[in-house]
Amino acid sequence: QKEVEQNSGPLSVPEGAIASLNCTYSDRGSQSFFWYRQYSGKSPELIMFIYSNGDKEDGRFTAQLNKASQYVSLLIRDSQPSDSATYLCAVKRLIFGTGTRLQVFP
Amino acid sequence: EAGVAQSPRYKIIEKRQSVAFWCNPISGHATLYWYQQILGQGPKLLIQFQNNGVVDDSQLPKDRFSAERLKGVDSTLKIQPAKLEDSAVYLCASSSPQTGEFDNEQFFGPGTRLTVL
Numbered sequence: 001q002k003e004v005e006q007n008s009g010p011l012s013v014p015e016g017a018i019a020s021l022n023c024t025y026s027d028r029g030s031q032s033f034f035w036y037r038q039y040s041g042k043s044p045e046l047i048m049f050i051y052s053n054g055d056k057e058d059g060r061f062t063a064q065l066n067k068a069s070q071y072v073s074l075l076i077r078d079s080q081p082s083d084s085a086t087y088l089c090a091v092k093r094l095i096f097g098t099g100t101r102l103q104v105f106p
Numbered sequence: 107e108a109g110v111a112q113s114p115r116y117k118i119i120e121k122r123q124s125v126a127f128w129c130n131p132i133s134g135h136a137t138l139y140w141y142q143q144i145l146g147q148g149p150k151l152l153i154q155f156q157n158n159g160v161v162d163d164s165q166l167p168k169d170r171f172s173a174e175r176l177k178g179v180d181s182t183l184k185i186q187p188a189k190l191e192d193s194a195v196y197l198c199a200s201s202s203p204q205t206g207e208f209d210n211e212q213f214f215g216p217g218t219r220l221t222v223l
Contacts, residue, residue, distance in 0.1 A: 008146075042216075043216055043217055044149065044197075046211050088148050098148050
């Protein structure tokens with residue numbers, strides 16, 4: 001079992017829709033969770049981090065954490081074509097999933 | 107504030123050759139990371155430095171990879187000899203242990219794309 005698992009996608013959503021990206025992790029003791037965005041040919045950039053169970057909102061982004069289910073998700077509201085990228089989930093800051101490719105079409 | 111610098115940006119070598127990558131972290135950042143990102147995969151941590159000491163090198167293939175961070179600032183990552191499966195982007199990142207909401211944020215450099223033929 002991989003430490004961090006993500007569906008590789010692509011996840012295709014229309015402009016203005018909500019994109020939902022999911023991530024599961026194996027280490028129950030994990031305390032910190034991060035979402036990065038990576039445009040093609042570029043380096044990862046941090047979008048959000050979450051430490052506590054529940055939701056954390058930042059603009060159009062909401063991170064959701066459920067430690068009992070070992071599940072963390074990222075919701076992107078009002079998706080824009082500029083959101084088209086690969087979204088990487090990272091646990092304990094250093095362990096990355098393979099990423100989910102998001103495509104937002106006009 | 108200047109970002110993480112890496113060079114070269116691209117490198118093409120033949121298998122069994124040697125190659126070295128250089129990284130200059132953000133000024134004042136004590137922690138430096140080297141990652142390997144193979145196409146279609148997430149970054150994999152190779153080594154983490156705190157100042158000039160190694161914190162974690164458990165995933166570094168030590169028979170062919172080496173890294174150093176002399177004086178706790180710049181770092182070099184070397185591969186000798188290279189294999190075909192080493193083709194990847196090598197990312198350097200740095201972070202500063204500060205109090206506050208973003209005390210764990212890593213800042214990534216642009217990466218070095220290595221192609222081994």
